[in-house]
Amino acid sequence: MNARPSTLPPPPDRGVAGEHRALDWNVAVATAVRLMKPGPEVPRAEAEQAVRSLRQFSVEAETHVRELTGLGQELPIAEGDVVDRPAWVRGAADGLAELTDAALSTADSQVLRGAEAFGGLGARGAGVQAGVVLAYLGGKVLGQFDPYGESGVAGQRGRLLLVAPNVVAAQKSLGVPADDFRMWVCLHESTHRLQFNAVPWLREHFTACLGTLLAEMEGTTGELLSRLPAVLREARSVRSSSDSSPGVLGWIELLQTPTQRAALDRIIAISTLLEGHADHVMDAVGPQVVPSVATIRQRFTERRKGGGLLDRVLRSLLGVDAKIRQYAQGGAFTRHVVNAVGMADFNAVWSSPEHLPNRAEINDPAAWIRRVHG
Template sequence: MNARPSTLPPRPADPGGNDAAGEHRALDWNIAIGTAIRLMKPGPDVPRQEAEHAVRSLRRFSVEAESHVREITGMGRDLPIAEGDVVDRPDWVRGAAHGLAELTDAALSTADSQNPGGSDLLGGFSARSAGVQAGVVLAYLGGKVLGQFDPFGRSRTEGQQGRLLLVAPNIVAAQRALGVPGDDFRMWVCLHESTHRLQFNAVPWLREHFAGSLGTLLAEMEGATGELISRLPTALREARAVRSRSESSPGVLGIIELLQTPAQRAALDRIIAISTLLEGHADHVMDAVGPQVVPSVVAIRQRFTERRKGGGLLDRLLRGLLGVDAKIRQYAQGAAFTRHVVDAVGMAGFNAVWTSPDHLPTRSEIGNPDDWLRRVHG
């Protein structure tokens, strides 16, 4: 299924594939895009009439959904609402690569300012080989991602920043697999992604804070390749010990944390806390609209949650390697935090998280929301 792809403005690149905007870039995004598109599977075979209806409804719901989100959250009521970009899989890859390039440029600029002297983040990898590896990841995710808000993308609407991408073939494929009403599912997806768009547009400092936090993490990791390798045997022993005490593996994220220094782990904790809050808040909102907006919302949530657990052996292995399972846990943890706080102090009280970076929950507080309530609300 091919949606009418929106045009992605080209990024200036030199002949070697590195952006003119950042000579320190260690990853060739042009190679990543080309690799992903070559490896990616085609979308589902959808009759033309059904495809056209899906595209039209996604565009309409991307506007309607944000209106519902604003009513629920009380955020951004005076901001303009932009129509989302309905894309196919290759155009999602282009958009995702563009957004990641912008994010990493901003983060690396922060890292360079905190740790002058250059980056050793990719060690001996060339920009080309790193691009190929990124392309493999994008190819896998390109068949899974339903939608994405890119806070660093170029909006076509004045007063809005960022770009909302809705991947039509993946949404149709997921809706068919779940056996739920098409319009209900499309609205449900738009609610989640519109919440992300509102988070970044209604909270002026969030975009820069997120990039800056990532930059701090990169600065802490620069020049640490040798140290990471030297700690690997100990980390693997600790990971096996964790596995022996529980039924679940610590996964790649768990191993990375075992490899890190305390300063690196603190920087990663801040990134994980922000991401968990954003995802959990969006998951809470998409379910809070209720059956008045999405009549089959309860069935969709139940079936979608079960589907997240599924997949064959190879799919589960890839999900673990790419950190997808860790992201799925973020949805649940962040939604539980949001629900607990809203139940305790209402949505207006929850919105204190957006007043300043100091009011964002820590990673520990995500798991213990009463600690955040005591700190922020007394």
């Protein structure tokens, strides 16, 4: 975009802080910014209007989300940060570094020693790989709530980032009304902000679950190789019974021990709930807020499936397709429960970690209703 939206300050020096860092975030950011394509060329007035409306809608959207969900009625509301692609990369790298630092601090010393072993050239190489991923995602991501960032507003934690050039590009590609699409995006991201601010234990619980997963990832190379024959047999069975690949997440699960898989299941279940709940809310707010919501949803769903061969391969390798499945599965869970027991009883999911659905219940919401509501 010709008019640059406000940008984030550079992240802290990720290459030196913390002896256990296995990834040089400075290298990741520099790599992503170098590889990233520029945003769309639009007239300055249009760019400035996009920035203004995204800031405005980030506040209005959360008001609508609160009315629908009943969450966080007394919390303050802050404007989202409207950023360009490089600023999103810096913000995403900062948030990921904070998340992994917090998770590693809950893992045992063996995991930390394993991370230290990747120092030097390994950390820089990992940074380059992370930068390639960030460069790809930096041209796709419409918005993101970083629960580990600083909002600068009392009573609010985390930063809501709205990537103006990507929102403009997606809206033009879909051929939908600009203000409707901007509000629709803000509804999704504002839901995430409300989830983490209205549920005080959620941030720490998610961090602890990730730390548990990292603590379980302590198998030696020999142990990993010893599981390969069984993995290959299961992989052949998967291929023979389905036309679709299990994807990168599927291969990771095949290589895991049962304990590791259980830890990953908890992370996937939480992420699927959060994404699906936000997807449900952005549509359920309704035509009175987003008049063209049905058209946007239809075209956006088709867009998620689209792309050329290279784009589809990259999405599979980077786990984007798995993320898209999370939207669908989590949205179906939320709709089923809300339709069956109402939003107030759905909100039992936020009452304690024990009331979160497990991965099996995500696909069987009636089982969650029986367990929680008897």
